[in-house]
Amino acid sequence: MTTVCNLGFPRIGLRRELKKAVEAYWRGDSTAGQLHDQARALRLRHWQLQHAAGADVVPCNDFSLYDHVLDTAVLFDAIPARYRPLFDADPLRGYFSMARGWQDDGLDLPALEMTKWFDTNYHYLVPELERGQSFRLRGDKPLAEFIEARDAGARARPVLLGPVSFLLLSKCVDGSQALDLLPALLTAYAQLLAQLRDAGAQWVQLDEPCLVLDLGDAERRAYEEAYHTLADAAGPKLLLATYFGTLEHNLPWAASLPAQGLHVDLVRAPGQLDAVLGALREDCVLSLGLVDGRNIWRADLDRAVLLARSAADRLGKERLQVAPSCSMLHVPIDASLETGLATELRGWLAFAKEKLSELRVVADALNGLASANATLELARERLQQRRRSRRVHRAEVAARVEALTPDDARRKSPYAQRSALQQRRYGLPAFPTTTIGSFPQTPEVRKARAAFRAGRLDESQYVQFLEQQTAHCVQVQEQIGIDVLVHGEFERNDMVEYFGEQLEGFAFTRNGWVQSYGSRCVKPPIIYGDVSRPAPMTVRWSTYAQSLTQRPMKGMLTGPVTLLQWSFVRDDQPRADTCRQIAIALRDEVADLEAAGIGIIQVDEPALREGLPLLRKDWDAYLEWAVECFRITTSPVDDETQIHTHMCYSEFNDIIEAVAAMDADVISIETSRSRMELLDAFAQFRYPNAIGPGIYDIHSPRIPDRDEMGDLLRKATSVLAVDQIWVNPDCGLKTRGWAETTAALEAMVAAAKELRLDQAAA
Numbered sequence: 034m035t036t037v038c039n040l041g042f043p044r045i046g047l048r049r050e051l052k053k054a055v056e057a058y059w060r061g062d063s064t065a066g067q068l069h070d071q072a073r074a075l076r077l078r079h080w081q082l083q084h085a086a087g088a089d090v091v092p093c094n095d096f097s098l099y100d101h102v103l104d105t106a107v108l109f110d111a112i113p114a115r116y117r118p119l120f121d122a123d124p125l126r127g128y129f130s131m132a133r134g135w136q137d138d139g140l141d142l143p144a145l146e147m148t149k150w151f152d153t154n155y156h157y158l159v160p161e162l163e164r165g166q167s168f169r170l171r172g173d174k175p176l177a178e179f180i181e182a183r184d185a186g187a188r189a190r191p192v193l194l195g196p197v198s199f200l201l202l203s204k205c206v207d208g209s210q211a212l213d214l215l216p217a218l219l220t221a222y223a224q225l226l227a228q229l230r231d232a233g234a235q236w237v238q239l240d241e242p243c244l245v246l247d248l249g250d251a252e253r254r255a256y257e258e259a260y261h262t263l264a265d266a267a268g269p270k271l272l273l274a275t276y277f278g279t280l281e282h283n284l285p286w287a288a289s290l291p292a293q294g295l296h297v298d299l300v301r302a303p304g305q306l307d308a309v310l311g312a313l314r315e316d317c318v319l320s321l322g323l324v325d326g327r328n329i330w331r332a333d334l335d336r337a338v339l340l341a342r343s344a345a346d347r348l349g350k351e352r353l354q355v356a357p358s359c360s361m362l363h364v365p366i367d368a369s370l371e372t373g374l375a376t377e378l379r380g381w382l383a384f385a386k387e388k389l390s391e392l393r394v395v396a397d398a399l400n401g402l403a404s405a406n407a408t409l410e411l412a413r414e415r416l417q418q419r420r421r422s423r424r425v426h427r428a429e430v431a432a433r434v435e436a437l438t439p440d441d442a443r444r445k446s447p448y449a450q451r452s453a454l455q456q457r458r459y460g461l462p463a464f465p466t467t468t469i470g471s472f473p474q475t476p477e478v479r480k481a482r483a484a485f486r487a488g489r490l491d492e493s494q495y496v497q498f499l500e501q502q503t504a505h506c507v508q509v510q511e512q513i514g515i516d517v518l519v520h521g522e523f524e525r526n527d528m529v530e531y532f533g534e535q536l537e538g539f540a541f542t543r544n545g546w547v548q549s550y551g552s553r554c555v556k557p558p559i560i561y562g563d564v565s566r567p568a569p570m571t572v573r574w575s576t577y578a579q580s581l582t583q584r585p586m587k588g589m590l591t592g593p594v595t596l597l598q599w600s601f602v603r604d605d606q607p608r609a610d611t612c613r614q615i616a617i618a619l620r621d622e623v624a625d626l627e628a629a630g631i632g633i634i635q636v637d638e639p640a641l642r643e644g645l646p647l648l649r650k651d652w653d654a655y656l657e658w659a660v661e662c663f664r665i666t667t668s669p670v671d672d673e674t675q676i677h678t679h680m681c682y683s684e685f686n687d688i689i690e691a692v693a694a695m696d697a698d699v700i701s702i703e704t705s706r707s708r709m710e711l712l713d714a715f716a717q718f719r720y721p722n723a724i725g726p727g728i729y730d731i732h733s734p735r736i737p738d739r740d741e742m743g744d745l746l747r748k749a750t751s752v753l754a755v756d757q758i759w760v761n762p763d764c765g766l767k768t769r770g771w772a773e774t775t776a777a778l779e780a781m782v783a784a785a786k787e788l789r790l791d792q793a794a795a
């Protein structure tokens with residue numbers, strides 16, 4: 034019998050129950066005991082839901098109060114010394130302080146660095162390791178959650194981040210090599226596996242997504258050492274889970290690692306199946322990732338059954354499991370509740386619950402159950418309907434893409450000429466200050482929007498409320514003395530969803546929440562068809578804000594690559610084609626902003642780096658169209674119009690040429706948590722245009738002071754030319770409160786002024 038085994042379930046909850054529980058605890062409105070009770074209730078509900086939807090085996094320990102990589106670090110006691118006193122006083126406080134920083138009781142601890150989980154919009158905390166690091170088991174989270182599931186009658190398989198991926202995703206603060214720590218770490222893993230076995234776990238899923246990356250000899254040796262050691266540990270059977278790409282380039286060795294099971298992603302990389310079957314160890318179980326754990330479209334079930342049958346022919350049904358391509362952390366829970374969507378469109382969607390039902394059908398078909406046929410037939414019809422739908426294809430959009438010329442992706446003059454004209458127009462001081470766009474999205478703002486949506490506030494009341502917020506924001510910025518202002522983005526629920534709501538070809542959901550980091554969630558819009566812009570989207574708010582001040586008001590758009598990357602994208606045409614359509618829609622918006630007198634326009638591309646393919650050989654092709662799309666959006670303007678862009682969490686070293694090719698007049702980047710490390714790339718490459726290295730970490734409630742930010746700026750002057758440098762936070766301020774925001778921005782402006790004085794004196 035082939036079984037349906039899930040790899041991971043969204044933990045935030047259908048209505049973001051976990052977010053609300055965690056935030057209530059942070060605010061002091063609930064106790065640790067209450068938080069743990071709420072978390073337990075959510076886990077139970079999710080196990081029941083998964084079994085009811087058709088899963089034979091459900092994952093456990095896929096749950097986390099903040100992040101599963103942080104959980105792994107804490108589990109193996111990889112806790113940097115600075116947090117230890119907090120852990121000793123209260124483990125939960127210690128845990129959250131690693132995630133969010135801690136400022137109290139005379140302590141002032143920055144949080145761990147946060148970065149993108151592979152090419153997803155999920156962020157994990159980067160464990161900090163050091164030479165000679167010791168590991169030991171701390172707490173019993175995986176064991177406790179397994180016992181909890183077992184006692185609740187769930188058939189659960191514990192999930193752990195595998196030891197090699199854990200080390201490769203960590204950073205060594207002293208320049209030592211993380212993989213040197215493998216033997217010590219394996220001892221702790223082996224101990225944990227023994228405990229799980231004693232508790233009755235038959236299988237453990239070890240996630241090793243790094244196995245799909247370009248790997249060198251050292252990594253390969255680490256994998257071999259790790260899995261030989263763990264195989265000898267006499268623990269439960271090991272399912273080695275790979276996902277987000279193909280194993281082909283790491284074959285045959287990757288498929289012959291001594292585990293009793295291997296999971297492969299056949300959505301991203303269906304072509305690997307033959308090679309994997311050829312390299313698989315005898316008796317090794319194969320888990321087939323057949324439905325997309327990263328996107329929301331119903332699967333082509335005929336194709337899935339065909340793939341599964343071809344594997345069954347070689348291995349036999351007993352040696353097969355069917356699964357999503359990866360953990361379903363990246364998709365929402367229940368599409369059937371999205372009654373606000375057109376019925377036809379809703380019929381095309383599968384969220385986590387529906388994906389498990391799809392897998393049930395595939396397994397049933399494979400196991401010869403006749404009942405599967407009717408469901409397969411229904412799936413076939415829906416797919417055909419989607420392929421032919423008039424909702425999807427629009428000739429006028431295709432015609433505009435066709436008509437693009439190379440000139441459409443080029444500014445009129447080179448940067449040097451433009452920047453002189455822009456400087457003449459605006460006369461900004463050295464170290465000009467600005468912010469990244471959003472200001473605090475307070476509960477008041479969110480409540481007003483919720484009231485508007487529910488009809489309790491009419492449009493004119495809502496608009497009036499937003500105008501007040503915007504006016505207040507402009508006034509605060511003037512008082513603080515910021516040079517280039519923003520309107521604050523109060524009208525936006527999210528930088529992607531807001532545009533998705535206004536563009537044709539996009540749909541948006543009511544409860545399609547996906548965890549982004551910690552308690553923060555997003556509702557990615559769904560791009561189902563050809564994209565166009567029926568009307569201006571931001572001009573009203575930018576011109577209103579500009580009318581309130583003499584200082585320049587920066588227009589604010591989300592860029593084409595980011596809209597693409599942070600949406601659920603249609604899977605029936607290349608991503609590049611969809612991206613060009615979005616770029617054209619935004620280009621019209623840029624032209625309208627300029628025509629309305631907005632002379633500085635920021636086009637955010639925080640997701641440009643994250644969209645980079647995982648294998649180097651695919652980078653150039655991606656970067657070419659991604660950069661081209663940014664340029665299509667930003668190139669209709671005159672030389673005097675200053676184009677800004679913004680990126681956060683990006684490793685720039687390897688893509689700096691592409692970043693330069695975007696040719697934005699000013700780029701702001703996230704640098705504060707990494708203490709300006711990122712600037713090295715810009716310095717080495719002699720990046721020509723202006724740069725605002727973030728000097729205020731906005732992901733933490735901690736308030737940096739003037740000297741700290743001044744130091745970071747001085748560090749920047751040691752690698753960049755003074756007239757290149759802008760002064761700004763790491764990212765938008767939407768997650769912060771007003772008090773911290775004003776205090777930090779005042780200190781930021783003070784730091785800039787101090788540097789101006791230093792400069793004048795030098």
Ligand SMILES: Nc1nc2c(c(=O)[nH]1)N[C@@H](CNc1ccc(C(=O)N[C@@H](CCC(=O)N[C@@H](CCC(=O)N[C@@H](CCC(=O)O)C(=O)O)C(=O)O)C(=O)O)cc1)CN2
Binds near residue numbers: 479599
């Ligand atoms: N799409 C996307 N990806 C991204 C980012 C981003 O900004 N957007 N930034 C980075 C990650 N950073 C992030 C930072 C903040 C949030 C964030 O604050 N998310 C909000 C939701 C934003 C939103 O959609 N808000 C809606 C709904 C707000 C809400 O909760 N409303 C209440 C009602 C109001 C109330 O009573 O408080 C409800 O529905 O229950 C709105 O403002 O309208 C949250 O977790 O809460 C997300 C990601 C990288 N990836």
Ligand code: MET
Binds near residue numbers: 469681764765
């Ligand atoms: C994740 S990048 C955010 C950019 C956006 N303009 C903001 O300030 O929120």
Ligand SMILES: [Zn+2]
Binds near residue numbers: 469680681763764765
């Ligand atoms: Zn940002």
